[in-house]
Structure formats: C-alpha cells, structure tokens
Amino acid sequence: MTAPSLRTSTASDLGPDIGDYRAVSRLAVAALMLGLASVLALITPVLWFLPVLASVLGFAALVRIKQNAATLIGRKAALIAIALGVTFAVAAPARAISRGVWLGARARSFAEVWLDFLRGGQPYHAHQLTQSTDERLPLDEDLPSKYKEPDLKEDFGEFTRRPVAASLLRWRDGAELTYLNSEITYSSQTEDVVVLRYLLADPDRQEPTTARITLLRTVGPDGKERWRVTNQVLGEQER
Numbered sequence: 001m002t003a004p005s006l007r008t009s010t011a012s013d014l015g016p017d018i019g020d021y022r023a024v025s026r027l028a029v030a031a032l033m034l035g036l037a038s039v040l041a042l043i044t045p046v047l048w049f050l051p052v053l054a055s056v057l058g059f060a061a062l063v064r065i066k067q068n069a070a071t072l073i074g075r076k077a078a079l080i081a082i083a084l085g086v087t088f089a090v091a092a093p094a095r096a097i098s099r100g101v102w103l104g105a106r107a108r109s110f111a112e113v114w115l116d117f118l119r120g121g122q123p124y125h126a127h128q129l130t131q132s133t134d135e136r137l138p139l140d141e142d143l144p145s146k147y148k149e150p151d152l153k154e155d156f157g158e159f160t161r162r163p164v165a166a167s168l169l170r171w172r173d174g175a176e177l178t179y180l181n182s183e184i185t186y187s188s189q190t191e192d193v194v195v196l197r198y199l200l201a202d203p204d205r206q207e208p209t210t211a212r213i214t215l216l217r218t219v220g221p222d223g224k225e226r227w228r229v230t231n232q233v234l235g236e237q238e239r
Contacts, residue, residue: 025065026073028081031057037082041092043189048092055085071235104182106195107215112214118168119175124127133226164211164232167200174203180210192217193230200234210235 029226034054040045058081065072110129117126124143128136137146147153159165168175178199186193201208214231 008192022071022073025061025072025078027057027061027076028065028077029062031055031081031085032077035081038084038088041088042095045092045096048089051085051092053085053088053154054081055089058085098185099187100182103184103187103192103194103217104196106225107196107217107227108179111196111213111215111229114229115168115177119172121169121172123160123165123169124156125212126165127156129227130159130229132228135154136173155226162232163234164200164213167202167211167234176201177211178208185214190219197235 031054034050034057038051038054041050058078061074061078061081065075065078066154114126114129117123117129124147125139128139128143131137137143147156160169176199178201180197180199182197183195184192185195194217196213196215198211198213199210212233212235213229213232214233216228216230218226220226
C-alpha cells in the first residue's frame with residue numbers, strides 16, 4: 001500500500017482574499033489622524049503645524065502606496081488627510097486675521113468713547129471705563145459726588161496723572177489724535193488683550209507722540225463681552 005503524499009498549501013489554495021491581502025499604510029493612517037485633529041488649528045496659532053503635517057504625511061503616504069501597490073492600501077485615507085490639511089491650513093490663518101480685524105474694530109470703538117470722555121472734560125466717566133464692569137458705577141450726573149470715597153478718590157487722582165489722560169484733559173478738543181493700528185497681544189476663548197496705537201499731537205503743533213492704549217476684553221458666562229482700559233502709555237516720539 002502506497003503512503004499518501006504530503007502537499008504544502010499555498011496562499012492561492014486558501015482563497016483569493018488571502019492571496020490578495022494588502023496592509024494598510026501606517027503613514028496614511030497617521031496622516032488621517034492628524035487631518036482630523038487639524039480642526040484644533042482654528043483655536044490657536046500654536047497648533048497651525050497640524051494641518052501642514054497632515055498634508056505632508058498624506059503626500060508621503062501616496063508616494064509609498066504607489067511604490068508598493070502590491071502590498072499597501074490607504075490611498076483614500078491619504079487623500080482625505082490632504083484635503084483636511086489643506087482646508088484647515090488655509091482656514092486657520094484666515095480666521096485669525098478676520099478675528100483680529102474684528103477685535104481691533106471693537107477695541108477702537110470702546111477706546112473712542114474713553115477718549116471722547118477725556119477730551120470732553122468728563123474724567124470721572126473716563127475713569128469708570130478703566131474699572132471692571134462688576135465695580136463700574138453708573139455713568140450719570142451723580143457720578144462726581146461718589147468720588148468722595150477715599151480709595152476711589154486716590155485711584156482717580158493716579159488715573160488723571162497718567163500721561164495720556166493728563167495730556168487729553170489738559171488739551172481737551174485741541175488735541176489731535178490719529179489712529180495708527182492695533183495689535184492683539186493675548187487671546188483665548190474668554191479673554192483678549194488689544195493694544196491700540198494713536199499719534200497724539202498737542203495744540204502747539206509740537207512733534208507728535210505715540211499713545212498706546214491697552215484694552216482688556218472678557219467674555220462672561222452669559223456670553224456677553226466686557227471691555228475696559230487697563231493701561232495708557234506715551235511712547236517715543238515719531239520721527
């Protein structure tokens with residue numbers, strides 16, 4: 001009796017699904033994960049690298065998959081990663097720029113009210129705009145009488161001695177103010193700090209000086225924004 005012969009099975013004997021198996025590209029998976037995380041770039045410029053990295057890895061994955069088409073898959077994942085990366089790489093800076101313009105306009109609108117109070121001879125009203133909204137007194141005709149309180153009186157005296165306030169209170173409407181630009185020095189979901197620069201010239205037409213006004217914007221639990229002036233500085237003279 002003849003013994004049965006042994007035969008080694010091959011991938012083709014196990015069916016077409018096993019024989020055609022291809023691994024998913026790890027680069028494509030990593031690119032896709034970064035592409036999905038790229039939405040975080042809308043929150044802060046610190047994360048702007050995410051969409052860029054997602055796009056780079058996506059292109060690298062496409063190249064590797066093309067070179068190893070017989071063993072790798074994941075082209076769709078790489079393409080999605082590239083699409084997400086490019087989208088948020090453009091959207092994040094665009095959002096930051098548009099928000100900066102919007103914040104600058106809002107800050108300037110509040111600062112103009114503050115400046116008008118000073119030039120209009122209403123220092124008490126201007127001083128109240130440097131206080132937090134929780135501590136701010138009503139801006140009515142009785143406001144000056146409330147400055148008899150020692151601490152408030154002392155704080156007001158210090159405020160009127162600050163360079164920008166002192167100059168505008170002295171020159172009133174004779175002072176010439178020219179808006180230059182705005183800069184966001186800090187920004188978060190609930191707080192922003194904006195610095196406005198003006199060119200301030202006195203009535204005697206002497207060399208103008210740069211006035212820097214710092215404003216703080218906060219957003220309360222109710223979603224409403226609150227502004228106040230936090231600092232005022234006269235900078236170096238413009239040449």
